[in-house]
Amino acid sequence: MIDYARPYDQNMCDIYLPPMPPAPTRLDDFQVFKKGNASHIYGTYYSNATYDTYEEPGIDSAANVYQNLLSYREYLSDDWKYKMVVDWSEEDTMSWITDAAQCMGISELDVPVYNFRVSGLELRNMKREDVLHRMAHPNFDLSSSRRIADSVYEKLQARLHEDMQRQSSIFRYGESEAYHHEPQTVLDLDTIDHKNRLYMSDYKPNDSTLMHPGCDSSDDAEDVFRSSETASPECSYGSDGSKSGDEEDKRKMFKRPPGRPKGSGRKTFKRPRSVSVPEFLRNLLLDPKYCPSIIKWEDHSLGKFRFVKPDEVAKLWGKMKQNDNMTFEKFSRAMRYHYRQSVLVSVPTARLVYQFGSKGPDINTDNPNFVKVKTEMDMSDMYS
DNA sequence: ATTCCCTTTCCTGTTT
DNA sequence: TAAACAGGAAAGGGAA
Structure with missing residues (x-):
C-alpha cells in the first residue's frame, strides 16, 4: 500500500518556543483553508481581475513545478530554528514558511513556498506588501492570501524581535552562539534531519550539472557493449530524445538487450523521496x-x-x-x-x-x- | 547484505 | 500508417 497520506504531527510546530509571547494568530480566520474546505473558492481565478494585480514573482518554472508537485515536507530542514533570521539560507526560509503555514493549519501544498526562496536577509527586509505579493496563490482569493500573508508577516516580526533580544544577550553576557541551547550531538549525523540537510544542500533542481550528467557516468568497465552503446542515454540521444542517423545505424547493427542500461541512474546527487x-x-x-x-x-x-x-x-x-x-x-x-x-x-x-x-x-x-x-x-x- | 517495490529503458506484438 | 496500448525483461535505486 502506498503511503499517500501522512499524518500531520502538531508537535512539529512546538519544537521552537520563542521566549516572547507569540504574535496573535487568528486560527479561526484560517479554518477556510483546511483541506476539504478550500475548493469552493476555486474556479474563477483566471478571470479574477483583482487577483491579477498581484503578479507572481518571476521564478523558475521547472523548480516551481518540482516544488508544487512534491511532498517536500519530508526533506525540510529545521536548521532555521538554530540560526538568526539574517543567517538563513534560501532553504531555511522555505522551511520556516512551511512550518509557519502548518502552525496556522494550512497545508504546505497550499502555500507558494517557492516564492519565498530568498535569503534571511532579504526576508528580514520585506514589507507587509512584499509578503502579500509573494503569497499570491491560485487556490486562494486576494482577501484570503492577505490574511495568510498578514499572519506570516506577524510571525516574522516576532521572530526578528526574538533575534534582537538574543543578540543583545550575546553582547551583554558574551555568549558565543545565539541558538546554542539546542542539543547538537555526534548522533545527529545519522538522523533524518542530517539527511534532510544533505538533500537541501546537495539537491538543486535547477543545477545544470544535474540536468546534464556527464557521459562517463557508467563505472561498469566489464559491460563494454552497454558503456559504449547504451550506457548513457544522454550520450546516444539528442536532448529531445530523437536519434541521429549514426545512432540509428548502430542500433541496427547492435541489438540492445532489454533492461535499464548500467550507469543511467543519476547518482551524483541525493534525491528526496518523490511522489509516485x-x-x-x-x-x-x-x-x-x-x-x-x-x-x-x-x-x-x-x-x-x-x-x-x-x-x-x-x-x-x-x-x-x-x-x-x-x-x-x-x-x-x-x-x-x-x-x-x-x-x-x-x-x-x-x-x-x-x-x-x-x-x-x-x-x-x-x-x-x-x-x-x-x-x-x-x-x-x-x-x- | 538482502529483499521488495517503484521506476526506467527497450522491446515485441496488438489494437484503434 | 501512426499512435496508443499491453506487458516481458532487465537493471537502477531507495527503503525496510
Missing part, C-alpha cells in the same frame, strides 16, 4: 495550473481521467525527475505497473483515458476540473 506516478497524476488533477489544460477528469466520481496533452505530462514528470529523456511511452509503462495493485486500472477502448483503482490515492475534491462558479458569499468575502 499515481500520486503525481492526482496532484496534477487537483491543481488548476495543470487541470484541465493538460490533464482533466473524465468522470471524477469514478476516478476516471484523460490526458489532454500526454507529452506535456510526461515532460513534467521528467522535469521532476531530472530526466530530459522521459516520454509518454515510458511514463505510461510506469503507469501500467500500477494495474497489478489496483492503484490504477485500464479503461479499454478509450484512448488516453485511465482510472484510479480501489487502492489509488485520495482524489477528493468538490470541484473537479475547477469549473465551480463562485457563490455570492465568496464574492462578498472578496470585497470585505
Whole structure:
C-alpha cells in the first residue's frame, strides 16, 4: 500500500518556543483553508481581475513545478530554528514558511513556498506588501492570501524581535552562539534531519550539472557493449530524445538487450523521496495550473481521467525527475505497473483515458476540473 | 547484505 | 500508417 497520506504531527510546530509571547494568530480566520474546505473558492481565478494585480514573482518554472508537485515536507530542514533570521539560507526560509503555514493549519501544498526562496536577509527586509505579493496563490482569493500573508508577516516580526533580544544577550553576557541551547550531538549525523540537510544542500533542481550528467557516468568497465552503446542515454540521444542517423545505424547493427542500461541512474546527487506516478497524476488533477489544460477528469466520481496533452505530462514528470529523456511511452509503462495493485486500472477502448483503482490515492475534491462558479458569499468575502 | 517495490529503458506484438 | 496500448525483461535505486 502506498503511503499517500501522512499524518500531520502538531508537535512539529512546538519544537521552537520563542521566549516572547507569540504574535496573535487568528486560527479561526484560517479554518477556510483546511483541506476539504478550500475548493469552493476555486474556479474563477483566471478571470479574477483583482487577483491579477498581484503578479507572481518571476521564478523558475521547472523548480516551481518540482516544488508544487512534491511532498517536500519530508526533506525540510529545521536548521532555521538554530540560526538568526539574517543567517538563513534560501532553504531555511522555505522551511520556516512551511512550518509557519502548518502552525496556522494550512497545508504546505497550499502555500507558494517557492516564492519565498530568498535569503534571511532579504526576508528580514520585506514589507507587509512584499509578503502579500509573494503569497499570491491560485487556490486562494486576494482577501484570503492577505490574511495568510498578514499572519506570516506577524510571525516574522516576532521572530526578528526574538533575534534582537538574543543578540543583545550575546553582547551583554558574551555568549558565543545565539541558538546554542539546542542539543547538537555526534548522533545527529545519522538522523533524518542530517539527511534532510544533505538533500537541501546537495539537491538543486535547477543545477545544470544535474540536468546534464556527464557521459562517463557508467563505472561498469566489464559491460563494454552497454558503456559504449547504451550506457548513457544522454550520450546516444539528442536532448529531445530523437536519434541521429549514426545512432540509428548502430542500433541496427547492435541489438540492445532489454533492461535499464548500467550507469543511467543519476547518482551524483541525493534525491528526496518523490511522489509516485499515481500520486503525481492526482496532484496534477487537483491543481488548476495543470487541470484541465493538460490533464482533466473524465468522470471524477469514478476516478476516471484523460490526458489532454500526454507529452506535456510526461515532460513534467521528467522535469521532476531530472530526466530530459522521459516520454509518454515510458511514463505510461510506469503507469501500467500500477494495474497489478489496483492503484490504477485500464479503461479499454478509450484512448488516453485511465482510472484510479480501489487502492489509488485520495482524489477528493468538490470541484473537479475547477469549473465551480463562485457563490455570492465568496464574492462578498472578496470585497470585505 | 538482502529483499521488495517503484521506476526506467527497450522491446515485441496488438489494437484503434 | 501512426499512435496508443499491453506487458516481458532487465537493471537502477531507495527503503525496510
